[in-house]
Structures are given as C-alpha cells and as structure tokens.
Amino acid sequence: MSTTEIDRQWTTRLRQRVTSKLPPEKLLPDTQPAYVSSWIYVFGVTTLAALMVVIATGCVLAIRGPQWWHGSNIGHFVNSLHLWSVEIFFFAMVIHLWGKFFMAAWRGGRSLTWVTGAVTFLVSILTAFTGYVSQTNFDSQWIATQAKDGINATGGGAYFNVLNLGQMLMWHIVLLPIGAVVLTALHVLMVRSKGVVPPFADASEMS
Amino acid sequence: MNWATSLAALVPLDHLGHYLHWHWFLISVANLTVIGLMVVTFIVALFVPFPGRRRREDSK
Amino acid sequence: MSKKAFRPDVDAPEWKGGYSPYDIIKEGTIALLVVAVLTIGLATLFGSPDVKAVTLKRWANAAPVDFATTALSELNGTSGVATYGAPYNTNATGQQLGPLQLAKWVGARIPINTATAFVLDPLRSIPSQPTLTTDLAQWKSASNATRQQWMNNYTKAATKMKFHAGQVVVNANNAGPVPVFINDLTQMARSGALDADLVTSNGFYTTDYTLPLLFIADGSYLGNLAATQHLTGEQWGMMNETGSYPGQAWLWLYTFWYQVPPFSQSGNGDVLVWGLMMVLTAGLILVPFIPGLRSIPRKTRVYRLIWREHYRK
Numbered sequence: 001m002s003t004t005e006i007d008r009q010w011t012t013r014l015r016q017r018v019t020s021k022l023p024p025e026k027l028l029p030d031t032q033p034a035y036v037s038s039w040i041y042v043f044g045v046t047t048l049a050a051l052m053v054v055i056a057t058g059c060v061l062a063i064r065g066p067q068w069w070h071g072s073n074i075g076h077f078v079n080s081l082h083l084w085s086v087e088i089f090f091f092a093m094v095i096h097l098w099g100k101f102f103m104a105a106w107r108g109g110r111s112l113t114w115v116t117g118a119v120t121f122l123v124s125i126l127t128a129f130t131g132y133v134s135q136t137n138f139d140s141q142w143i144a145t146q147a148k149d150g151i152n153a154t155g156g157g158a159y160f161n162v163l164n165l166g167q168m169l170m171w172h173i174v175l176l177p178i179g180a181v182v183l184t185a186l187h188v189l190m191v192r193s194k195g196v197v198p199p200f201a202d203a204s205e206m207s
Numbered sequence: 208m209n210w211a212t213s214l215a216a217l218v219p220l221d222h223l224g225h226y227l228h229w230h231w232f233l234i235s236v237a238n239l240t241v242i243g244l245m246v247v248t249f250i251v252a253l254f255v256p257f258p259g260r261r262r263r264e265d266s267k
Numbered sequence: 268m269s270k271k272a273f274r275p276d277v278d279a280p281e282w283k284g285g286y287s288p289y290d291i292i293k294e295g296t297i298a299l300l301v302v303a304v305l306t307i308g309l310a311t312l313f314g315s316p317d318v319k320a321v322t323l324k325r326w327a328n329a330a331p332v333d334f335a336t337t338a339l340s341e342l343n344g345t346s347g348v349a350t351y352g353a354p355y356n357t358n359a360t361g362q363q364l365g366p367l368q369l370a371k372w373v374g375a376r377i378p379i380n381t382a383t384a385f386v387l388d389p390l391r392s393i394p395s396q397p398t399l400t401t402d403l404a405q406w407k408s409a410s411n412a413t414r415q416q417w418m419n420n421y422t423k424a425a426t427k428m429k430f431h432a433g434q435v436v437v438n439a440n441n442a443g444p445v446p447v448f449i450n451d452l453t454q455m456a457r458s459g460a461l462d463a464d465l466v467t468s469n470g471f472y473t474t475d476y477t478l479p480l481l482f483i484a485d486g487s488y489l490g491n492l493a494a495t496q497h498l499t500g501e502q503w504g505m506m507n508e509t510g511s512y513p514g515q516a517w518l519w520l521y522t523f524w525y526q527v528p529p530f531s532q533s534g535n536g537d538v539l540v541w542g543l544m545m546v547l548t549a550g551l552i553l554v555p556f557i558p559g560l561r562s563i564p565r566k567t568r569v570y571r572l573i574w575r576e577h578y579r580k
Contacts (some may be wrong), residue, residue, distance in 0.1 A: 076214070217311060
C-alpha cells in the first residue's frame with residue numbers, strides 16, 4: 001500500500017481531523033489563559049458534575065424499577081438524591097448560562113458552543129418533564145393531564161402521549177439522556193478545542 | 208431493614224406550601240428561595256476574588 | 268487585500284497574554300465531590316415528595332356524586348374528552364394558531380368514544396348481571412333519538428343527584444336504562460373493578476394509562492386536590508410542586524404567559540403560548556446571530572467584573 005493510499009483512507013482522515021482539532025494538550029490541558037480567573041467559571045463543570053450524579057442516581061433507580069421508591073426507604077432516599085441533583089443541575093446550568101451570556105461567549109467562532117449549550121438546556125427541560133410524569137404518583141397524574149392540553153394543541157399529542165407511562169419512561173431513561181449526553185459531550189469538546197473566550201478588547205487595544 | 212428508616216427526611220416538606228401573592232403574581236416560598244439563591248450566587252461569584260492571583264504574583 | 272472589520276460582538280481578539288497552571292482533572296473531581304455532598308445533604312434534610320396517586324376507586328368513594336356526574340357527561344357526550352377534538356375525536360376543531368389548525372390537521376389518532384370506552388364497555392364486562400344485561404340490550408336496540416331523550420331526562424334530574432345508602436339517587440322519569448348505567452358504573456368504580464378494566468381491556472399488560480387518566484381528569488376531584496396544592500394553571504401551577512418543595516423554577520416564563528391577556532382569556536391559549544415560546548426559544552438558541560441582542564453583554568459591562576484582574580493589567 002502506498003503512503004498516499006493510506007492517507008486517503010477514511011480512518012486516517014478522521015484520525016487526522018480529530019487530532020488536529022483536539023490534540024491531547026487541548027483535550028487534557030495543564031494550563032489555561034490567565035484571564036480565566038473568576039468564580040463564574042466553576043458553574044460549567046458543576047453542571048457537568050451534577051449531570052453525572054443525576055445519571056448515577058437514575059441508574060440506581062433503574063436497578064429496582066419505577067415503583068421501588070414508593071415502598072422502600074432506601075428507594076425513597078435514592079429518589080430524593082435524584083430530585084436534588086436535578087435541582088442542582090438546573091441551578092448551576094442557569095448561572096452558567098447567565099455568565100456565558102454576559103461574557104458573550106459565542107465570540108471568535110464559538111457560536112456552535114452557545115447553540116449546543118442552549119439546545120442542551122431545552123433537552124434537559126424535556127428530560128425533567130418526562131421524569132416528572134414517570135413518578136407514578138399524584139404529581140405525575142396532574143402534570144400529565146395538564147401538559148396534554150399544551151402538547152395536544154400543537155398536534156404533537158397524537159405522537160407524544162404524555163398519558164402513556166411506558167412511552168414517557170422510555171423517553172426519560174433512553175432517548176433524552178442519550179441526547180443530553182451527546183450534546184453535552186459536543187459542547188465540552190468544543191470548549192476544549194476553541195478554548196475559553198477571551199475578554200472584550202479594551203478601548204486601548206482596539207486598532 | 209430497621210436502619211433504613213433513618214433515611215427519612217429530617218425536615219420533610221410535605222406540609223402545604225406558603226405562597227406569596229401580589230396581584231396576578233404568585234410564587235411559592237420554595238421557588239422564590241431557589242431563584243433568590245441563584246441570583247445571590249451569581250452576584251457573589253462575580254464579586255468574590257478568585258484564589259490563585261497570589262500564586263501567580265508569587266511566581267513572577 | 269482588505270482586512271475584514273473587527274466586530275466586537277462576533278469576533279474575539281487573539282490572546283497573546285500569559286497562561287496559568289490548570290489541573291482540569293482535579294477541578295472535575297472537586298466539582299463531583301462538592302455536588303455529591305450537596306446532593307446527599309439536601310436529600311437527607313428534605314427528602315422528596317410522594318403524594319399517592321388517585322384511583323377511580325378512591326375518587327368514586329370520596330366524591331361519588333362528582334364521579335357519577337362525570338360518568339353521565341361521558342355517556343351524553345358533554346365531558347371534556349367528549350368535546351375535546353384531536354387527538355381523541357373530531358367533535359371540536361381544537362385550538363388555532365392564526366390560520367393553523369395543527370391539532371385538527373393531525374387528526375384523531377388516539378380515538379376515544381367516551382360513551383363506549385368509559386361507560387358501556389366497562390359495564391358489559393361485569394359478569395352475571397341479568398338486569399344490566401337487559402338494560403344494555405335495550406340501549407343497543409334503541410334509536411339515537413330515544414337514547415338522547417333518555418339522557419336529556421336524566422341529565423335534567425341529575426342536578427339534584429344524591430348519594431344515599433351506597434346508591435346514586437336521581438329522580439328521573441323516562442330515562443330508560445341510564446339510571447342503572449350510572450349507578451352500576453359508580454359501584455364498579457367504588458370496588459376498584461373500573462380501574463382494572465380501563466387498563467386491561469386491551470390485554471393483560473399495559474403501560475398506557477390514557478383511559479383512566481382522561482376519565483379522572485374529566486371530574487373535579489383531581490383538580491380540587493391540585494388546587495389545594497397550588498398546581499392549577501391560574502396558580503402558576505406549572506412551576507410548583509406538592510407540599511413545600513421547590514418545583515420547576517425554569518418554567519417561569521412558560522407559565523407566566525398563561526397569567527396575562529390575551530393568553531389567559533383565549534380559547535387558543537395553549538397553542539398561542541407554545542408558539543410564542545418557540546419564537547423566544549429560537550431567539551435564545553440564535554443569540555450569537557441576532558444583532559442588538561448579542562450586543563447586550565458588551566453594553567452592560569458586567570464582563571468588567573468577571574475579567575477585572577485582566578483589565579487592571
């Protein structure tokens with residue numbers, strides 16, 4: 001096989017593309033620009049950490065099934081862990097959004113980072129909603145019977161039936177988490193690849 | 208499993224919530240607390256100095 | 268070669284300054300530990316709510332007149348579901364977003380005939396009821412006009428409905444088998460058999476609770492429980508949780524629109540709010556591309572707090 005032939009392979013081209021965008025020192029850096037020096041910067045990683053706790057506690061709930069927590073003290077505690085990690089997740093994510101907005105973090109070719117972040121926010125809201133209607137208690141009944149009116153008005157209710165527990169639970173534990181994790185991964189990799197957005201140029205720095 | 212009963216909430220919030228009502232605006236004390244904490248946390252994060260400045264100054 | 272003009276809200280200056288040591292793994296580990304400790308602390312302190320689900324059995328025993336009245340509305344086609352339109356039937360156009368009749372265009376893809384699904388089929392499933400069997404046969408062989416007359420007579424008298432000695436009591440004349448239907452269905456609900464039938468009528472296994480949930484939501488019992496917990500639409504309910512727990516604060520803008528005109532007074536409120544939120548959501552996603560909106564960070568200068576060390580140098 002000639003070198004040119006190897007170079008043209010899909011594998012070779014993908015590897016070169018990935019390693020040029022994300023060399024190891026960008027993926028796992030050991031320095032960061034000096035301007036990254038504010039507590040506002042911790043909320044991204046806090047959101048990510050909270051997402052991990054949400055998924056981990058969700059996995060524990062999955063081990064014993066959706067009814068477990070109603071009859072078990074341990075199950076109820078795990079449900080509480082899941083609920084509060086979700087509250088922390090949204091708490092940190094919204095502060096992260098506020099911070100990134102006021103930094104205009106989309107500048108310098110970073111618009112897709114903003115877009116993936118905003119879409120992840122919306123996917124998270126939908127994930128939380130499907131979670132609420134999967135609780136199998138009064139709250140689920142009320143939320144589902146109310147939300148159906150909003151979704152039915154758009155025509156979506158014919159396909160996304162919030163009264164169908166099985167469907168809602170599978171969206172909650174399969175489809176939406178996959179979406180949220182993929183979007184989060186893309187978002188984080190973009191930040192690693194393009195770096196943290198620099199400050200606005202001072203008036204004296206503008207040519 | 209008797210020990211598991213100790214996992215019950217220390218301050219359960221199952222009693223009916225308190226709500227604040229101004230004209231058409233209605234919010235639970237719980238939600239107002241969460242939103243208030245978010246705003247306070249944001250402001251604190253903006254103002255509180257971030258450690259590491261001393262480290263950088265020392266290494267100059 | 269002309270240089271492209273620098274747009275301060277779109278472009279970023281190249282960083283030519285210094286770098287600091289950064290331990291990304293350590294940062295991530297600390298964040299995970301902090302969040303885990305905070306989660307365990309909050310869960311230990313406050314737990315989580317678990318208000319028991321309402322069954323048709325509980326509803327019919329706690330509020331038998333409300334149940335029986337709802338059952339009547341399902342039979343005579345005046346209930347919320349019966350007059351809903353898509354996706355349950357074609358008895359209404361449904362909501363409109365300007366010229367768009369989105370629900371109607373999609374159609375009745377979850378077809379429910381409320382008289383059959385909620386009243387007649389469950390009654391047919393009860394074994395060894397000779398009187399009921401005769402009455403069901405009488406209903407089946409009657410014309411639509413006769414059925415309508417029976418229901419009208421019963422409905423007029425049902426304004427004075429009572430529940431006495433475990434029976435639904437309505438003094439109606441010429442109501443045919445309707446009094447038996449309503450009373451027997453109430454007994455069926457009170458026993459728990461209606462809960463089971465609405466869920467297993469299509470087979471042993473189901474995870475689809477559409478029928479019992481729609482029936483329960485057509486009554487007042489569920490809504491009254493919700494109102495005591497501040498969960499209804501006019502109470503900003505979308506944001507709230509049972510008890511004193513925090514709810515879904517992130518839905519504040521979605522539920523806000525329901526409180527103000529024109530949305531609060533429009534029959535198309537749901538689709539109007541949804542349409543507006545779709546526009547605002549698109550706005551949020553596309554901030555980097557919207558002039559004016561993307562200038563707010565530079566103009567408000569909050570960034571000078573975040574990067575104050577940098578600007579000091």
